[in-house]
Amino acid sequence: MMDRPDSLGQPVQIRALEKSYGGTRILQSLSLDIPAGCFCTLLGASGSGKSTILKLIAGFEIPDSGEILVQGQDLSKVPVHQRQIGMVFQNYALFPHMSVHENVAFGLRMRRVPRAERESRVGEALEMVGLKEFGHRYPRDLSGGQQQRVALARALVIRPRILLMDEPLGALDRGLRQGLQQQIRDIQQRLGMTTVFVTHDQEEALQMSDMIVLMRGGQIEQLGPPREIYSQPKNRFVAAFLDDCNFIPLRKRNVGIRPQHLRVGSSAREADHVMSGRVESVIFLGTYRRIRLNVAGETMTARLSSENMEEFMIGQDALVGFMESDVMSLEEIPGDLL
Amino acid sequence: MTLLALRSGGRWFADNFRGLRVVLVPACFLAVLFVWPVLRLLALGFGDEAGPFHSYLRVFTVPAYREAILTTFGIALAVTVLSVLLAYPVAYLMATVSPRMARILGIGVLLPFWTSALVRTTAWIMLLERYGMLNSILMRAHLIRHPVAFVYNMSGVLIGMSHVLMPFVVFPLYTAFRGLDRNLVQAAMLLGAGPLTLCRKIFIPLTAPGALAGANIVFMSALGYYITPALMGGPAQTMVSQLISFNVSEQLDWGMAGALSGVMLVLTLAAFFLCRGVLEKRLKGRVVTAARPYGEGLSGRSGAGWGMVVAGCAVMIFLLAPIVIVFPMSVSASPILMFPPHGLSFRWYHELLSRPQWAAAFFNSLKVALIAVPVATVLGTLAAIGLARMKGTLAQILEGLFILPMVVPAIILAVGLYYQLTPFGLTRGYWGLGLGQAVIAMPFVFLTVQAALRGFSRDLELAAMSLGAGWLSVMGRIVLPALMPAIVSGAIFAFITSFDDVILALFLTDVRARTLSRLIYENVLQDVSPTITAVAVLVIVLTLGLLLSSLLFQREKS
Numbered sequence: 001m002m003d004r005p006d007s008l009g010q011p012v013q014i015r016a017l018e019k020s021y022g023g024t025r026i027l028q029s030l031s032l033d034i035p036a037g038c039f040c041t042l043l044g045a046s047g048s049g050k051s052t053i054l055k056l057i058a059g060f061e062i063p064d065s066g067e068i069l070v071q072g073q074d075l076s077k078v079p080v081h082q083r084q085i086g087m088v089f090q091n092y093a094l095f096p097h098m099s100v101h102e103n104v105a106f107g108l109r110m111r112r113v114p115r116a117e118r119e120s121r122v123g124e125a126l127e128m129v130g131l132k133e134f135g136h137r138y139p140r141d142l143s144g145g146q147q148q149r150v151a152l153a154r155a156l157v158i159r160p161r162i163l164l165m166d167e168p169l170g171a172l173d174r175g176l177r178q179g180l181q182q183q184i185r186d187i188q189q190r191l192g193m194t195t196v197f198v199t200h201d202q203e204e205a206l207q208m209s210d211m212i213v214l215m216r217g218g219q220i221e222q223l224g225p226p227r228e229i230y231s232q233p234k235n236r237f238v239a240a241f242l243d244d245c246n247f248i249p250l251r252k253r254n255v256g257i258r259p260q261h262l263r264v265g266s267s268a269r270e271a272d273h274v275m276s277g278r279v280e281s282v283i284f285l286g287t288y289r290r291i292r293l294n295v296a297g298e299t300m301t302a303r304l305s306s307e308n309m310e311e312f313m314i315g316q317d318a319l320v321g322f323m324e325s326d327v328m329s330l331e332e333i334p335g336d337l338l
Numbered sequence: 339m340t341l342l343a344l345r346s347g348g349r350w351f352a353d354n355f356r357g358l359r360v361v362l363v364p365a366c367f368l369a370v371l372f373v374w375p376v377l378r379l380l381a382l383g384f385g386d387e388a389g390p391f392h393s394y395l396r397v398f399t400v401p402a403y404r405e406a407i408l409t410t411f412g413i414a415l416a417v418t419v420l421s422v423l424l425a426y427p428v429a430y431l432m433a434t435v436s437p438r439m440a441r442i443l444g445i446g447v448l449l450p451f452w453t454s455a456l457v458r459t460t461a462w463i464m465l466l467e468r469y470g471m472l473n474s475i476l477m478r479a480h481l482i483r484h485p486v487a488f489v490y491n492m493s494g495v496l497i498g499m500s501h502v503l504m505p506f507v508v509f510p511l512y513t514a515f516r517g518l519d520r521n522l523v524q525a526a527m528l529l530g531a532g533p534l535t536l537c538r539k540i541f542i543p544l545t546a547p548g549a550l551a552g553a554n555i556v557f558m559s560a561l562g563y564y565i566t567p568a569l570m571g572g573p574a575q576t577m578v579s580q581l582i583s584f585n586v587s588e589q590l591d592w593g594m595a596g597a598l599s600g601v602m603l604v605l606t607l608a609a610f611f612l613c614r615g616v617l618e619k620r621l622k623g624r625v626v627t628a629a630r631p632y633g634e635g636l637s638g639r640s641g642a643g644w645g646m647v648v649a650g651c652a653v654m655i656f657l658l659a660p661i662v663i664v665f666p667m668s669v670s671a672s673p674i675l676m677f678p679p680h681g682l683s684f685r686w687y688h689e690l691l692s693r694p695q696w697a698a699a700f701f702n703s704l705k706v707a708l709i710a711v712p713v714a715t716v717l718g719t720l721a722a723i724g725l726a727r728m729k730g731t732l733a734q735i736l737e738g739l740f741i742l743p744m745v746v747p748a749i750i751l752a753v754g755l756y757y758q759l760t761p762f763g764l765t766r767g768y769w770g771l772g773l774g775q776a777v778i779a780m781p782f783v784f785l786t787v788q789a790a791l792r793g794f795s796r797d798l799e800l801a802a803m804s805l806g807a808g809w810l811s812v813m814g815r816i817v818l819p820a821l822m823p824a825i826v827s828g829a830i831f832a833f834i835t836s837f838d839d840v841i842l843a844l845f846l847t848d849v850r851a852r853t854l855s856r857l858i859y860e861n862v863l864q865d866v867s868p869t870i871t872a873v874a875v876l877v878i879v880l881t882l883g884l885l886l887s888s889l890l891f892q893r894e895k896s
Binding site: 079083087089091093096097106111151155 | 535
């Protein structure tokens with residue numbers, strides 16, 4: 001299946017999508033273009049509408065209005081089982097009464113793929129996720145991470161036009177999650193598979209994506225490559241969602257400074273902007289120290305890398321500074337509560 | 339085993355002694371009043387003068403017996419298949435509607451489950467007989483010219499038995515549907531499964547354990563059926579239970595009765611073990627609990643889904659019709675049962691009260707229940723509590739023993755006890771029957787209390803003991819109060835079992851101590867008179883009142 005990457009990964013266009021449940025608007029006129037082969041992450045808190053988009057693309061729900069085009073084809077009239085879309089669920093959703101091999105072969109059986117081809121494709125798919133020897137086992141005999149890799153193989157073996165992933169790593173513990181993130185990303189890039197990935201974990205989104213779509217209240221708050229959305233957030237909400245952020249009124253505008261850009265103590269002296277504050281707490285976190293300071297009545301957070309050996313005591317006065325180039329200009333959001 | 343264990347350091351003894359002490363009384367009770375009479379009856383099957391296997395030989399060579407066995411097997415199989423087919427749409431419906439609606443449907447399924455099987459059978463006869471409601475409606479609608487024979491033949495037996503037994507499939511199947519994860523269905527659809535494939539590859543395989551568990555209960559119960567085929571069937575639907583009864587009461591051929599009981603017992607136990615084997619070996623791992631049950635938040639149904647909804651509603655009507663129908667019929671002024679009822683009158687209730695035999699029979703039922711219910715409740719509770727403190731093979735054997743009276747056909751126990759108790763003069767009056775009914779009611783108490791004990795943390799006992807409570811205080815102040823709701827509902831189950839029993843009442847008492855159920859049965863055997871409808875209404879109201887109070891009691895306690 002890997003020898004024909006050109007058949008995989010089609011572009012998705014979402015046009016003015018609307019969806020309400022019982023009077024509550026979940027999606028408000030949402031439009032989104034996902035280029036072919038792009039790893040696009042829908043990031044947001046629960047209730048932001050990210051999972052609803054996935055359900056609409058998959059066809060589990062029907063949009064109130066708007067359209068979803070894959071390679072220019074409108075999906076609205078295509079029944080779920082003919083959409084040729086792969087999906088990986090948070091709880092794996094492996095068929096408990098089928099072996100790993102039967103699970104992966106299921107989609108090919110549905111397509112009446114001849115036996116010989118089916119066998120070789122199942123074998124390739126299992127090899128791709130590193131589970132070649134596990135075909136005869138049953139889902140209940142596998143660990144969570146292994147089950148999710150089977151689910152990935154099962155979704156990819158049908159050569160889907162797009163791959164949907166609904167918080168696929170949410171049920172796994174931290175160590176496992178990182179290994180699997182890398183593996184998913186590698187496979188996705190190798191196949192050039194257009195992927196729509198849903199998560200509420202901003203770190204995961206930053207690590208894996210080509211494009212992050214940050215959602216809030218059924219609308220897109222901001223979208224762009226991880227680096228851009230991280231360092232040029234549009235407003236306080238985006239800035240705070242992706243990482244800790246200090247909000248400072250600077251010459252009548254509101255700006256944001258990431259904690260790692262805040263200088264404390266002697267290194268703050270050469271900064272473009274210098275204030276004075278009092279140290280409230282110092283926490284050692286291995287690669288960095290987190291220092292909370294009280295600056296003119298507001299709490300600010302700084303991250304000092306472990307190379308900075310300067311000692312700070314609680315209650316001590318210290319200079320706080322930052323460079324003009326690290327300032328992130330933010331738009332005001334009307335009625336923003338942050 | 340005991341000796342060996344004692345020698346090996348008494349570890350086993352220490353593990354089990356506590357529980358054994360408690361379990362001893364119920365175990366002995368069942369040994370004397372259940373195991374021993376059943377074994378004696380079976381022994382009679384080998385006691386023919388012409389040789390030990392003579393009776394068995396006759397079972398398989400005399401055409402009447404052979405046919406009865408085949409008929410019994412066939413009816414049980416057909417009823418099982420019908421029950422599963424009818425239960426699927428209902429379980430589907432329950433699993434895919436709102437929780438509130440599911441509760442209402444659940445009560446709808448429970449309603450017939452808990453109203454007297456005898457009364458339901460009677461109601462079906464009213465509905466289905468020659469001039470019954472169904473024929474009246476069909477003729478009035480000019481769909482048929484002459485009344486169709488729905489009852490006193492195979493269709494009567496199948497309708498009556500499926501109606502009584504079907505709820506046993508609905509509940510395990512409903513649980514299976516609830517355990518089905520929505521994402522599994524969605525995954526299958528995305529992988530290309532259309533509605534039919536979905537049904538064949540996902541729904542049926544994954545609900546099979548529930549269906550099979552229910553089917554097992556239905557099949558085993560159906561094998562031993564006596565009342566429904568006797569009332570709703572014709573001569574061609576004679577089942578083995580009826581033949582056992584016939585051999586004992588008419589032919590006085592105990593050898594034959596013993597052999598027939600042996601055959602039936604083997605069939606029943608074979609079905610039981612076969613099914614358990616399949617469940618444990620082939621279907622293991624299919625019982626799943628879903629994070630997101632399939633039915634919850636279902637958006638829209640396919641055409642097939644709507645078909646299932648319509649079928650489910652139809653089956654609900656089938657379930658409730660006979661219960662509902664007796665109410666208007668009982669206040670009809672007409673002396674013949676016809677539909678729609680003519681005029682409004684309470685004459686049948688008056689007649690009921692004016693004839694002393696009904697009131698007497700009702701009080702007889704209460705007196706018998708007054709023996710059966712306390713005995714079953716105390717012994718069933720002791721059995722459950724004791725068994726919870728035991729482990730190993732002995733515990734498994736005892737657990738089997740405590741459930742067995744539910745599995746063994748009642749006719750075998752009835753005939754066995756009749757043989758056992760007659761020499762002691764216990765088959766007249768209340769005691770023999772009361773104790774016999776305690777045997778068949780005990781498993782209900784045992785199972786409900788056992789279920790409650792699973793939710794009861796042993797840490798509570800340990801905490802009480804660490805605070806200085808002795809064994810008796812722990813029981814009286816901690817364990818029993820926590821189990822009270824289960825014990826009460828077990829007692830209500832026991833009462834309904836006792837009140838509804840006909841088979842034991844036919845053998846274990848005389849005309850003077852005749853219970854209400856037996857009187858209804860004897861009446862219906864001859865003819866369904868309007869008076870019966872009044873009795874039916876009163877029995878339904880009584881059992882439903884009890885059921886409702888049990889539900890309320892449980893809700894209050896929890």
